Amino acid sequence: MTNRKKDLSYPYQGRNFLELPENYFYAECSDKNYLSKYLEYRKSVISSIRSISYPDPADYPFIPSPKTDLYDLLDKSEKMFMKGKTSWLDSFCAKFETRKKFYKTYSRKDLTPRKGDGDADSYSYIKFSKCLCSAYQKTGSFKYLSTLMKVNDVLCTLPFSYPDTEELLMVLEAELRFVSDVE
Numbered sequence: 393m394t395n396r397k398k399d400l401s402y403p404y405q406g407r408n409f410l411e412l413p414e415n416y417f418y419a420e421c422s423d424k425n426y427l428s429k430y431l432e433y434r435k436s437v438i439s440s441i442r443s444i445s446y447p448d449p450a451d452y453p454f455i456p457s458p459k460t461d462l463y464d465l466l467d468k469s470e471k472m473f474m475k476g477k478t479s480w481l482d483s484f485c486a487k488f489e490t491r492k493k494f495y496k497t498y499s500r501k502d503l504t505p506r507k508g509d510g511d512a513d514s515y516s517y518i519k520f521s522k523c524l525c526s527a528y529q530k531t532g533s534f535k536y537l538s539t540l541m542k543v544n545d546v547l548c549t550l551p552f553s554y555p556d557t558e559e560l561l562m563v564l565e566a567e568l569r570f571v572s573d574v575e
Contacts, residue, residue: 401429405548427571434568437548441557441564461497462516470523474530481527484520485539492546494520514550517543521563528570537574540567 469480483503488494494512495505524540527533544567552560 401425401432405433405545431568431571434544434548434564438561438564438568441552441561444554444557458513458515460513460516462494462512463519465498465500465503466516466519466523470519470526473523473527478527481523484523485535488520488539488543492542514547514552515556517547517550518556518559518563521547521567522559525563525566525570537567537570541571 465480466484469484472479473481480503484494487503487505494516495507495509496512497506497509498504499506521540521543524536524543528536528540540563544564547560547563
């Protein structure tokens with residue numbers, strides 16, 4: 393999915409953020425129209441995804457996305473978080489906030505990245521976004537919402553196809569609801 397409408401007035405779009413990560417240290421959000429530009433951009437991405445999605449899943453063969461070690465760790469992290477154990481999810485948040493990307497594998501002992509194994513797959517970023525949606529819903533903590541917005545900036549710049557677009561839609565729509573509720 394690469395033909396997304398690009399309104400370059402929202403500053404965090406227009407390139408693959410995994411290849412050219414964004415440095416949010418000096419985030420361009422002081423513009424009085426920043427929020428409306430953000431909302432407009434996200435809505436245009438959601439509309440674009442909907443236009444290529446299938447209204448009836450029976451019309452498209454289900455081809456599961458490959459699940460990687462990182463995907464499994466994020467799934468475990470989300471389950472631990474829901475039981476009140478936040479350390480793994482908070483660690484992944486810190487890793488993403490620092491590097492703006494993930495590696496394919498991490499040590500299960502201390503979550504140290506195994507850089508030699510390469511970069512993470514795009515499906516793991518959707519899983520991380522889902523984890524952040526759950527964390528924000530449970531806690532209302534803006535640290536999870538802030539990281540969610542940055543991860544979704546990345547997801548909006550990557551190509552996806554059905555059925556992964558369905559999961560991408562879910563996280564983008566949830567993010568849009570969360571931000572609109574804060575507004």
